[in-house]
Amino acid sequence: MALINFELSVCALLLCILVCANTQTIHRRFEYKFSFKPPYLAQKDGSVPFWEYGGNAIASGESVRLAPSLRSQKGAIWTKQPINFDWWEVDIMFKITGRGRIGADGLAFWYTTQRGDYTGEVFGSSDRWNGLAVIFDSFDNDNKHNNPYIMAVVNDGTKIFDHKSDGATQLLSGCLRDFRNKPFPTRARIEYYMNTLTVYFHNGMTSNEADYELCFRAENVVLPRGGHFGLSAATGGLADDHDVIHLLTTSLYSTQQQSGGQQISSDEQQKLSQEYQEYQKKLEQQKEEYRKEHPDEVRDKEGDFDDWFESDGQRELRQIFQGQGQIHDVLRDINKKVDEVIGKQMNSLSMLTAVYSQSQGQPAQPVQPGQQVQMPSLPIGRHDWDALVANNQLMINTIAELKGFIIEVSRKSDSLLAGAGAAGGAAAGAAINPQFLNELRDSVNNIKQTVATVAQRMTNQPQFVNNQPLCPEPSCVSFTGLLVVVAVQLAIMFLYAMYKERKEAQAKKFF
Ligand SMILES: [Ca+2]
Ligand SMILES: [Ca+2]
Numbered sequence: 001m002a003l004i005n006f007e008l009s010v011c012a013l014l015l016c017i018l019v020c021a022n023t024q025t026i027h028r029r030f031e032y033k034f035s036f037k038p039p040y041l042a043q044k045d046g047s048v049p050f051w052e053y054g055g056n057a058i059a060s061g062e063s064v065r066l067a068p069s070l071r072s073q074k075g076a077i078w079t080k081q082p083i084n085f086d087w088w089e090v091d092i093m094f095k096i097t098g099r100g101r102i103g104a105d106g107l108a109f110w111y112t113t114q115r116g117d118y119t120g121e122v123f124g125s126s127d128r129w130n131g132l133a134v135i136f137d138s139f140d141n142d143n144k145h146n147n148p149y150i151m152a153v154v155n156d157g158t159k160i161f162d163h164k165s166d167g168a169t170q171l172l173s174g175c176l177r178d179f180r181n182k183p184f185p186t187r188a189r190i191e192y193y194m195n196t197l198t199v200y201f202h203n204g205m206t207s208n209e210a211d212y213e214l215c216f217r218a219e220n221v222v223l224p225r226g227g228h229f230g231l232s233a234a235t236g237g238l239a240d241d242h243d244v245i246h247l248l249t250t251s252l253y254s255t256q257q258q259s260g261g262q263q264i265s266s267d268e269q270q271k272l273s274q275e276y277q278e279y280q281k282k283l284e285q286q287k288e289e290y291r292k293e294h295p296d297e298v299r300d301k302e303g304d305f306d307d308w309f310e311s312d313g314q315r316e317l318r319q320i321f322q323g324q325g326q327i328h329d330v331l332r333d334i335n336k337k338v339d340e341v342i343g344k345q346m347n348s349l350s351m352l353t354a355v356y357s358q359s360q361g362q363p364a365q366p367v368q369p370g371q372q373v374q375m376p377s378l379p380i381g382r383h384d385w386d387a388l389v390a391n392n393q394l395m396i397n398t399i400a401e402l403k404g405f406i407i408e409v410s411r412k413s414d415s416l417l418a419g420a421g422a423a424g425g426a427a428a429g430a431a432i433n434p435q436f437l438n439e440l441r442d443s444v445n446n447i448k449q450t451v452a453t454v455a456q457r458m459t460n461q462p463q464f465v466n467n468q469p470l471c472p473e474p475s476c477v478s479f480t481g482l483l484v485v486v487a488v489q490l491a492i493m494f495l496y497a498m499y500k501e502r503k504e505a506q507a508k509k510f511f
Helices: 002-022 255-261 266-293 295-308 312-359 382-421 425-431 434-460 473-510
Strands: 027-030 051-054 066-067 074-079 088-097 106-112 131-135 150-157 171-177 186-193 198-201 212-218 228-234 241-253
Touching: 088 106, 088 228, 106 241, 150 198, 150 212, 171 212, 186 212, 228 241, 255 266, 382 434, 382 473
Parallel strands: 066 228
Antiparallel strands: 027 241, 051 074, 066 074, 066 241, 074 228, 088 186, 088 241, 106 131, 106 228, 131 150, 150 171, 186 198, 198 212
């Protein structure tokens, strides 16, 4: 079996060389010596092939826990060998989880000339590193509410990382992304190709491979050659679990590199294809022998071709996932639109607040910077204002008239009472003549008419201006006036009844 495997890999390599020599695209090669992934990430003795780890890091078959959710933990994992290619792409799948609303400290990906110390000060690795750090900083040290943050920091081995400012002055570039407590593992793809560093981030809200988003791209990044890859994490007073599920490295080669570095002459090409043919013949022979020796196993192996075709269940599952992906896209669009609507509503609200403050005679609330609020024209127009003033004048005049009548009525009732009190008997009866009675009746009628006119005028006037009820001071006073008038009217009726009663008594005396 081992021989067949070896033959296969040699053939694959030869094929690759032949094919790649003629292609124009970027050549990619998976670097298994600089990668780890489940299952069997760690072997039975706990070691991870081609990697070494230390500090508080623990490796299992499924993941590497760089730092557990305990206070002041530090751990890291590093490649044993330095890399032997210039350009690369590293895909990291990780989970940072914790019970707290805030976590600490974070996780870092390294590409450095030397492996870091497991007791280092920067997210579980050494300070003054030479190379690149891509840091996933959970904790907001400078309290600027800008964490969790993803950033790249390039160091030449002299700089000390400034934790107090979360590296704000030292970072090459970065993006604000939440990577804690996500339903699916979060992922980062770090690409260094032709001195351009690009970081993509997958926020772990779906398991869809296509959901990577650009975090940042930085050009003219010069990193030292032949560095080590590493991952580290640390906790502080607050703590998260920092688990890395996989790290997959792919080396990248440009077409020029390929044609320049591995130029194959036509003779060599012929020779290689001859070798390839021979290997293939050998392989076929060996396969044939193997089939003769193990007829049962061979049938099983050939059955593996079924794996290339999907079953109904698999197809259904794939369709469900695709559907979910589409739903996710639609939701993202809706989310964007809802944000727009909320923005517009906020704008309207601030405008309304400004108008209300103005109508209350208070200065408008300060508008937040960047928020454009267009002030509308005055809510009460000149026309409304004129109507209001005219109405007030009318009220004042009516009240003056009413006052006059009330004084007159009061004077006459006073004289009536005085006459009745002083003379008495027949003398009192003589003092009250029918003319006076008529005058009294006219006065009462006048008051009634005036009150009716006022009531009519008030109903004819607009009650509301721009939805605000009109209740200026004079109109409120007129209501009190109305009450007074009613009271006076009652008094007059009472007096008249008294007067009538006396007259009747006098008449009885005469007869
Ligand atoms: Ca921090
Ligand atoms: Ca911060």
